[in-house]
Amino acid sequence: MxxxxxxxxxxxxxxxxxxxxxxxxxxxxxxxxxxxxxxxxxxxxxxxxxxxxxxxxxxxxxxxxxxxxxxxxxxxxxxxxxxxxxxxxxxxxxxxxxxxxxxxxxxxxxxxxxxxxxxxxxxxxxxxxxxxxxxxxxxxxxxxxxxxxxxxAPRFDYRGLMIDVSRHFRSKEFVKKQIDAMARYKLNRLHLHLTDAAGWRIEIKKYPRLTDFAAWRPEANWKKWWFADNGRKYCNESDPKAQGGYYTQEDIRELVEYASERHITIIPEIEMPAHSEEVLAAYPELSCPGEPYESADFCVGNEDTFSFLEDVLTEVMELFPSEYIHVGGDEASKATWATCPKCAKRMQDEKLKDVDALQGYLINRIEAFLSRHNRKLLGWDEIMNDSLAPNAAVMSWRGEEGGINAVRNGHRAIMTPGTYCYIDQYQDAPYSQPEAIGGYLPLSKIYSYNPTPEALTEEESRLIYGVQANLWAEYIQTDEHYEHMLYPRLMALAEVGWSRPDRKSYAHFHSRALKEIEWLRSRGYHTFPLKDEIGNPHNASQPVSHLALGKPVKYNAPYNPNYQAQGDKTLTDGKRGGWTYSDGAWQGFISRDRLDVTIDLEAVTELRSISADFIQVVGPEVFLPREIIISVSSDGTDYNEVKRIEHETSTSEVFTFRNFGWEGDTSARYIRFQARADKTLGGWIFTDEIIVK
Incomplete structure (x- = not known):
């Protein structure tokens, strides 16, 4: 021995x-x-x-x-x-x-x-x-x-964390520090989001303009840069205002080796065909318009696009020994493809029926290229198509459906649905936290996640490769804020990926997490103070009783099917919303008339108040209404307006709740409640319950 x-x-x-x-x-x-x-x-x-x-x-x-x-x-x-x-x-x-x-x-x-x-x-x-x-x-x-x-032994083979270094660049030392914590919690995959509109973060020797120009912008703060009046411009590294950065190839080798010593595989992500504004600003000839700042999508009809992508991936594969190479594949607008002659010819030559098939062509061609180099393709669930090669794997982020479909088509699936795994959301009462993109994902909800969907058979479940937490950095400028969002939620994800469900207890985990936070803080990590957690609003867990409870609601304008909550019964089911509009209690409206409903109390009733709560989260463009109109009727035909409220919506209130309503003395059977959006801001309107007393 x-x-x-x-x-x-x-x-x-x-x-x-x-x-x-x-x-x-x-x-x-x-x-x-x-x-x-x-x-x-x-x-x-x-x-x-x-x-x-x-x-x-x-x-x-x-x-x-x-x-x-x-x-x-x-x-x-x-x-x-x-x-x-x-x-x-x-x-x-x-x-x-x-x-x-x-x-x-x-x-x-x-x-x-x-x-x-x-x-x-x-x-x-x-x-x-x-x-x-x-x-x-x-x-x-x-x-x-x-x-x-x-x-x-671990429950799943893949237990991962995605770090977004594009929106706000993170130093090599910062990444190593997180690798140390990952190793402690037995996480074994670090997914680096290296490229996106906000900046290209890896040296590619054949294309120096990616790091001389596309890695830099004249504003450090992503939010200010993204919403700037003069539009998301890049600058040369030599510009005095240049903010950003990138990893040299030597940096990458060092990170890969450091992670390997801790039994962690780094998986690089090179976005395609979308989220590529920075590339197309540096090399506009790879876009359909051929001009910088005109498109986010590569031109699939241009053969030079594939030469570029294959050149880049060749250098990437030389640096990363990972089995999988992540190619993104999400949120392609495809807007310029429909009018591009080169894309039209590609569709004709390849007998592709539409622009969606054009994306499938790109993904399949890149998969074949990676396969020739003994690598496998990994992408977000939009990469799924009928001809996707069996060895390609899918990350299911738009809920679990993408993962279920992938598994049933013979692909490995990594479950990372936004509802449970996107830790860029608030982890506590938003007013008590640094600005986040929105939503509410507390430690308890991550811990409750089971990455194996109930819809799968035992045999199908074997293709659930694992689970991953994603921390996007649009609203996270500092390292301290980034760690605040990571810990202790990453610990919960680690236990989801490692431990059997029958071994788990949130109360027990919570006590262990409190102690582990002390250790992390002693080692210089900036964690969320779990001991001071406020939790969900009290009224979110307490049903409310009122005169309209369970009464039928007629929708004069439709709710959005993606945010239907409990459907037609939502606004009179007695359930109140919490810190996030996607919690199944808030109902979302984005049609032209926004919120316009009629409640039938089923009998003429004495009324003293009619009100509803609304939520505003500026990041995803969820705004308080500009105008609220409350009307009542005894016969359902002739309505009397009892209240009209004009509200000046302000984006300075990044996150807020507001109650709008009427108080008085009247009798009616029917109540019409309308809430209209600010014409300039547009966006969504969300409400949870129309309370009648």
Whole structure:
């Protein structure tokens, strides 16, 4: 057996300095929660006599050595000796008859030894991460670990985080810091969103203008730049106002190696055919108009587009050894394709029926190119088409339907629906938080997610590859804000991806997360203060009783099918909305007349008040109404207007609620409630309940 030996100062530094924290010394303190554990008797004490051994060899031993070398504490990095003592020893043993899953491990802690076994060095690494969380300070010079037996393995093979470095660039050091936390929580995929309209973030030697020009803009703040009157322009790196940045190829190699030492694969994303304004500003000949700032989509009819994309992907593949290369594929407007002669010819030559098929042509052609280089294509759920190659994988972000369709067509699916996995949403009462894109995604909701849809059979479920959290950065300018959005929600995602549903308890997880936040803060992470969480509005969990409860509602203008909430019964079902308009209680209107409904009380009734709440979230263009009109009628034909409210809608109120209504004394059977949008702002109107008293 090859042996890894360290002194006390190695172990005390390794465990006490980096991973010590308060809490009970037992497997139930670990995040993510191990699959099976049973307590023993006594404790193992790490002292200056403790030895650390492994039988790893070659690259695996080198990878472990490299990982240990990054620990900011002195220790002996030399491997020596060939015989393990029987007591006071920690053994990392790779063995064919160990845990069955490739990333699984077993751990046995007794007063005499700690034995971690796995069939892979990755499993041993995860066992080491568990041990690091279990080790607690015993006194000033030693640590102790309670005796325990653990059998552990992940539920899903893919457990990921997407970091958006396009909207606001993040330094190499910042990314490494998040990789360290990912390793602690046994996450194994880092998806880097490297390209988008806001900036190109990776050096491509064949196309230097991508980093000389497309990586820079004259405004650091994305929101100001995106909504600027003069329109989303880029600038040269030499411009005194230039803001942005990119990773050199050497930076990328360094990040890939750093992640590999922590058993994390980095998956690069190069957006196509849409979200490519920055590329087409630098190389406008690749767009249909042929002019900068005129299109976000590559011209699929232009053969030069494919030469460019293949050149870029060739350099990307040289840097990233990942099995998958992410190509985006989402939100293509396709607007310029319909009138482009080159695209028309491509459609004719390839017998494509419409512009949607034109996108499928691009995706399939890029997939074939990647396949020739022994790589696989990964993209958002818009890449799905009838001829998509079986080895392509799909990220389901627009709900779960894309993932379900992918699986039923034989593709791997990574579940990342916005409702549960988009952690750019508010995690607490928006008025108490830094600005976010909108929505409300608290820790408890992420934790409740099951990535395996109930609609799938057991056999189909095997193609659910895993789960991923996505943190888009439009509204996140600083590193501190980014970490505030990540933690502790990333811990919940890690447990969703690793632990079995029957092992999970939110109350238990919440207590562990509170303690883990203390550790993160001690290591310089800027977390959300979970202990001060406000939670959902009280009225969101308390049904409201009123005169219109359960009464029929006639929609004179339709609600939007994407935000129908509970359908026709929504506005009189007694349910109040919370911090997000997508919580199933708020109903959304974007038709020309916006909100216009008639409630039938089914009998003439004495009325004292009629009111409704509205929500405003400026980012997704959800605004308070400009005008509210409330009318009543006894016969449903002749209406008397009892209240008209003029409201000046202001975008300075990034997030707000407002109640509009009438109070008085009248009798009526029918109530007509209208709410109209500001003609200049447009956008959505959302309400949850029309309360009649």
């Amino acid at each position: 090859s042996i890894l030996k360290t002194s006390l100062i190695t172990l005390v530094s390794l465990f006490a300095v980096l991973w010590h924290g308060g809490g009970i010394s037992m497997a139930q303190t670990v995040i993510p929660l191990p699959q099976n554990s049973s307590p023993g008797t006594g404790t193992f004490r790490i002292t200056e006599e403790t030895k650390l051994y492994t039988n790893l060899k070659g690259h695996e031993k080198e990878r472990l050595t490299a990982y240990l070398s990054t620990i900011p504490a002195p220790f002996d990095k030399k491997f020596k000796g060939n015989k393990s003592p029987r007591e006071n020893v920690i053994i990392l043993q790779k063995s064919r008859d160990a845990a069955s899953a490739p990333e699984g491990y077993s751990m046995e802690v007794t007063p005499a030894h700690i034995l971690i076994r796995s069939t892979t060095d990755t499993g041993l690494f995860y066992g080491l991460q568990t041990l690091m969380q279990l080790a607690q300070p015993a006194d000033g010079t030693s640590l102790e670990v309670a005796s325990v037996k653990i059998e552990d």
